[in-house]
Each structure stands twice: as C-alpha cells, then as structure tokens.
Amino acid sequence: MIVIWTRKDLRSLFARSNLGQEALVRYYSDYQREDLENAVQYFECASRNCPLTHPCYAAALVNLANVKMMSYRIHPRSTNLDELIRLYREALNLRRPRHPDRPVTLLQLTRALLLRYEQQGCAESADEIEKLMTEEVFSEDTHERRAADLVLDTLVRCRVVNSGSLVKLNELLRKLEGNAMPPDGYFDKPQRLINISTTLWKRYEKLGNLGDLDRLLATNEEALRLLPHRHPDRLSCLRTLGAVLWRLFEIHGDLDYLRQSISLSDEALQFTLEGHPHHRYWVINSTSHMAEMSERLGDVAFEASKYDESMAQYSQAIESLSSLVTHKSRGCLWL
Template identity: 25%
Template sequence: MPLDDNDDCLKALPFYKADGESPNTNMPAPAQVKTPARRHQTPNKRPRRPPRPPTTIVQEPDPHELSDAAYKLLQRYDRLRRPGDLINAIALYRRALQLIPNEHPHKPYWLNNLGHCLYHLFSRSGGAKDIESSVSAFRDAMVLTFDGHPQLPLWLSNLAVSLRARSERFGELSDLESALETNRRAVALTPDDDPELPRRLSNLALSLWDRFNRFGEPNDIESALETHRHAVALTPDGDPELPRRLSNLAISFGTRFEHFGEPSDLESALETDRRAVALTPDGDPKLPLRLSNLAEYLRTRFKRYGERNDLERAIDADQRAVKLTPEGRPHRSDWMNKLGVSFEIRFTHDRTQKNFDE
C-alpha cells in the first residue's frame, strides 16, 4: 500500500532566506566606459578609420543580488510550478555560492535553498544527478553550521528527506540508515514547543516504516507507530497536515496487521483512515489515495468476517476514488483495478448477473 508521504517531504524543505535579504531580481548592469574618439587626419587625405567600439568593463555580480533573484524565482515556482524557474534558480544559487567564502554567514542558507531546488527537480524528472547534488548541498549546509545553531535541525531534516529519496531511487541500505539516524538527530535537537516537531516526527516514522519493510524487524514498526501517534497528537485540529499524518498512521496499523494478524490493528487502521478521509477536502489530490486505502481495509474486514456492509462501503469508496481521478492520471488504472476486485468479490459472494455485469 503506497504511503501518503510526498506532501510532507516537500513541506519539510521550506524556502529559507538569510536575514536581511529582500527578493530583488534587478541584476547590476555592466558598466560601460567609452574611450574618447580619435581626431581624423584629413590633411593627407588618408581614409578615415571607424571609431573604436566602447570598452566594456564587466562588473562581477553581487552574490546577494543573485541570491535574491533566485529566491524570487523559487517563490514563483512554488506558485506556478514552471520548471524553467527552478532551473534558473539553481543556476543563480550556484553562481552566488561560488562568489562567497565558506565563512560567509549566508552560505548555509543558500546551500539549503539549492538543495531544496535540486530535490524538487529530482521529484519532477527523477534525475540521479539531481538527488546526488541535493544530498551534497544539504550536507554542506550542515557541515558549515555550528552546534547549537537554531537552523541545524532544519538542515538535518532536509538532508534526511533527500537521503530517503535517494534510498528509494537506488535501494542503498546506507542511505536508509543515514536517513533514519539523521531524522533522529533532527528530532532530538528540536524543542518540544517547536511547530516543526510534528513534521520531523512524521518523517522519522516514515524512515522507521521503510526499514521495517526492508528487514521485518518488529521493533521498527512498533517505533514507527509510536512516532506517528506522537506526530498526530501534536498536530492541532484544522492543521492541513493532519489528514496526511492520520493516513500514514493508518497505513502503519495496516502494515502491522498484515505481518502479525492482530484484529485490533485492522480496526485501528480502518477508523484512522476514516478520519483522514473525513478531514480531507474535496478536490485534494490525495483524497483518491485515502479512499482507495479505506476500501482496502473494508475489503480485508469483509473477507475476515463476511459483513456485507463492509463490502458495499468498499465499493462506494473505490467508485469515489475512480470518479475523483481524471482520465490519464497515473493512478486511475490502479483505482479501477481495485474497484474491479471489489465487484468480483461481490459477484463471487452473490453469484448474480447484475454483479457480473458491473
């Protein structure tokens, strides 16, 4: 069952701008210095020479201007999702970073933003170089940040997100372990009253869930559930992240049920996902996924106990997931296949022509 985690990974990578900067895309114009025109020698009737072109002195760009321009492009990308803005922001941040020494106080901030851009580019294209560069940028930001710096937990959290993405892309165990340990450190350094703590707990829980699925160690799924619960408990009602965190908590309950068969875990998965669906607004792109997961839990309970209402509710949820997913979207065929499974179960159970036709 796919995790409902993409939104949180992206939100774990906020735009960060060093103090004192303001977005500004006005790049300094090259300074031009003109040499005086030479007098033409007319007495000897020699051919006139054309005047020399003006001498141009190229002024080195101000790295702060470059950073401000990149930041404004990032903001526009966040609104409009134009790939060109992302690519240009990456180029500007790279140039700005070349122009400042490692001791510059803004360098970790700009490295963080560069890593953020590269992560987004990887999410769009899947390019191996992009995720490698994202991990490298976040690592460099962390290395340049002293212990006790208020932004260190953010740099760690961002690095963990990119490491987890690289682990999913290439399957390297070292990345999985590094993401887990980096998330743990980020959580440990985050104060209890920090509003980012629920997000970092959620990311830690996802890394624990990943490792459980890799090795099946019971302690990992227990820790994932405990950490998901903590993240949900710290998320206030009305927070737009609450449905997603509930959905991932439900998935962890469902995972433990699949491996150990405890009926209470199936009930917890079902009730938690119901709450996630109820809190998800119509039009939210994650709603079809949450409905499909809900249908899966209901089908599983029908197979276990034979309660007809569970199967009917599963079909309703499957139909809503299909209806809410436009033609051509990548997951629509998955939702349709699952709806077909529900109809097949009902036909097998009832043996009626109506169910067969559906």
C-alpha cells in the same frame, strides 16, 4: 582568477530567486506541472550563478533542493534523489554549528535521507540520520524538536515494518497508539497517522484481523481529512485506504465500499499522470474495480465511453507493465 560581482549581478540573482518563488505560488494555486518545472529552472540558475563565497549561497542551494524534493515527490522520475541530498549536504556544511538556519537544514537533509531509506532500503541513509540527530540539540517544545522526533519515529516504523516481526509490530503499535496524538493543525499529525496506518496494514497482512481493517479505515480517513488537496502524502493514504476498502467489499459485498474505492482511484490518477511510476498501478486498479461494478450492476452503471476509455488504458498498462505482484484477493493489485 577573482570574479568581482556588481550590484547588478546580485540584483539579477535575487530576481531569479523571486521568479522561482512566484512560480511556486502559481503551482500551489493551480497545480500546473509547468510552474513547478519553471521554479526548478529559476532556482538552478540562481544557485549556478551565485558566488560560492556569497552569504546567500547556502540559501540558494536549499531553495533548489526544496523545489527538487517537491518535484521528486510529485513525479519521482523528474529528479535524482541523490542529487537533492547532495545539495542539502552541501548547504549543511556551509551552515556551521550555531548558525541559526543549521537545525532546519539538518532536518531537511534527514527527511530526504528518510525518503531514500523508505524507498530503497538504504541502510547507510538510516545510519546517517541517526548520526546527524546526535550532532544537533533541539530546544524542547519547538517546531524543530517535533520535526526531529517525527523523523526518528518514522525511521523506527520503517525498520519495524521492513523486519516483518510480529512481536516488533505489536510493540510499535502499542507505542504509537499510546502516545498522545497532536491536535488538528499540528504539522506532524498526518504523518503520525500514516505511521500507525502502515504498521497496522503490515500486521493485518500477517494476521488478517478484521478489527485492524476498521481501525485502518478510520485512521486513513482522518489523515486524508487533514492533508491538503494534492499534497503528496495523500497518495500513500489513498493506496492503503483503497486496499482496505477492497478487502471490506470482498468480506461484506457492500457496493458502497467499491464505489469509494473507485473514487479514490480517480483522485490518485490526478497525482500519477502518464510517466509516473505508480500510474499503471492506479489505471489497472481503477479499471478492474469499474469492471467489477459493471458486472454487479450492469453496463448502465457507467457511461459506455468512460468504460471503453478505461479499458483502453488498462490494455496499454498491461502491455507495458514488466512485472506486477498481485495480492491473493481478486482485484487488489500491488506493484
């Protein structure tokens, strides 16, 4: 059966894509989850109704995959990671070698695969990233080349951290810190700082070197300074920095570290609303740190209503939490 598309059909298709883009603009302005959900719906409609043979079909798939990736990073339970990887793969297959948009689509696919490897330890994803990178030649001194290098560097970092080898951790840190850090304004600088931070934290867990804590503090503060408000990468920085501040509070007893940790938890809870897989972690972390502050200073340190509300959230989180791994140090809780 041959389906004939009229100009009216195509105008409707492009209109849905435009509505999706407008919803994204609203989301970036107000960070309302409803706008992001609307963008997903508009792009789903556009990709579903676009003819498979239309030149814009690959773009429709990428638009949908991009917005699903954004939704996943903000609220992981809202989107299936395997599904958005499938969308990127399908778009890449449509954009054959020498297609002008193939390098960007390939990088988008590798970033999604990298996210799956980071979260699930899927070795097949790591292997696919390396295979894809050998298939594409990126011109030097281009945005794509920097993005490709960043993906590969982050993949190496994941493998080394997962290995737990102290020798490999030290070697990687020497390499990461020996490389010239790009200046402010370059898109890859925050992630490169996060790579250093993640490796440093793993080494600190093994050696307990206090000098690593000071470096972690500076590295994460710089990354947070560079990342825009509500950027999903801020969450990993907040988590590491919060752990560092708690350690420093335990060591020095300086309440300023505790105040900063509570402030970080407040920001993180704006990212991790009810239903987010890390919501309970931040509720428990925030409440335990507030309880510590209250114990040190007395109840006058906090409004009673705020404290009672936090304790209620804490009790609810404890009841629904199936498993929780705690650090040896009191009050620093990890999922």
